[in-house]
Amino acid sequence: MTLRNKATYRLAWVVVSAIVVAGVFLALTVRAATLGDAIGFGLCCGLVAWGAWSIGIQARIVVGEDRIVVVDWFFRHEIPYGAVESVDRTGGGVCLVLRTGRKVTPVVSGSSAVSALMGDLLQNRILAAVQAAMAAQTAGPAEPKRSFQPHLLALLLFVGSLVALAAARYLLPR
Numbered sequence: 001m002t003l004r005n006k007a008t009y010r011l012a013w014v015v016v017s018a019i020v021v022a023g024v025f026l027a028l029t030v031r032a033a034t035l036g037d038a039i040g041f042g043l044c045c046g047l048v049a050w051g052a053w054s055i056g057i058q059a060r061i062v063v064g065e066d067r068i069v070v071v072d073w074f075f076r077h078e079i080p081y082g083a084v085e086s087v088d089r090t091g092g093g094v095c096l097v098l099r100t101g102r103k104v105t106p107v108v109s110g111s112s113a114v115s116a117l118m119g120d121l122l123q124n125r126i127l128a129a130v131q132a133a134m135a136a137q138t139a140g141p142a143e144p145k146r147s148f149q150p151h152l153l154a155l156l157l158f159v160g161s162l163v164a165l166a167a168a169r170y171l172l173p174r
Contacts, residue, residue: 003126004060004108012056019049020158027165038166046159050152058151059108063129066137068096070106076149077104080142087130094126098144 023045032038054073062069068084070077085097094109109126 001063001129002060003063003122003129005056005122008056012052015052016049016057019045019052023049023158023162024165027162027169030169032166032170035167035170038170039163041166042159042162045162046155049158050155053151053155055107058149059106061106061108061126061130063133068130068133070096070104071149072107074149076147077144078147079104079144081134081137082142083144084130084134087127087134089123089127094123094130096130100144102144104144 027041032041058071059073060071067078067080070079079096079098083098083100085099088095088097090105093105096104098104109123
């Protein structure tokens with residue numbers, strides 16, 4: 001079961017799609033005044049697209065048969081149920097306390113004023129799903145894994161493409 005904020009997910013897809021379409025269109029049709037403008041344009045578009053991707057699309061919690069997968073902005077945590085000491089509500093989110101003493105607080109479980117007014121529905125769903133999955137598990141302790149997310153490579157490719165398009169448009173004769 002994949003848990004994420006659905007409104008943020010949909011809005012992020014709209015933002016990323018708009019940035020990609022507008023960025024490519026503007027890079028192909030508008031001539032930059034200087035080469036610095038061309039580079040800055042690509043970096044700005046890339047930063048906005050990466051932010052929307054990281055916050056709304058990439059971040060999620062997957063409650064599986066034998067483990068919880070927490071995908072945050074930069075890291076992916078694969079946590080077997082046997083490695084989880086407890087799951088608690090903190091300040092406004094959900095915190096997984098591991099047997100090693102480390103705490104993993106998923107970005108997607110954070111609360112806001114709007115979610116608090118609505119009763120923290122997503123946070124309660126995450127807490128209930130993880131607790132139910134942990135109660136059904138009989139496996140012993142296992143080691144959690146943490147890995148770096150390679151989605152920054154996609155950002156670099158996107159920014160590089162926009163910079164190349166804008167620079168080519170700048171360097172080509174009118």
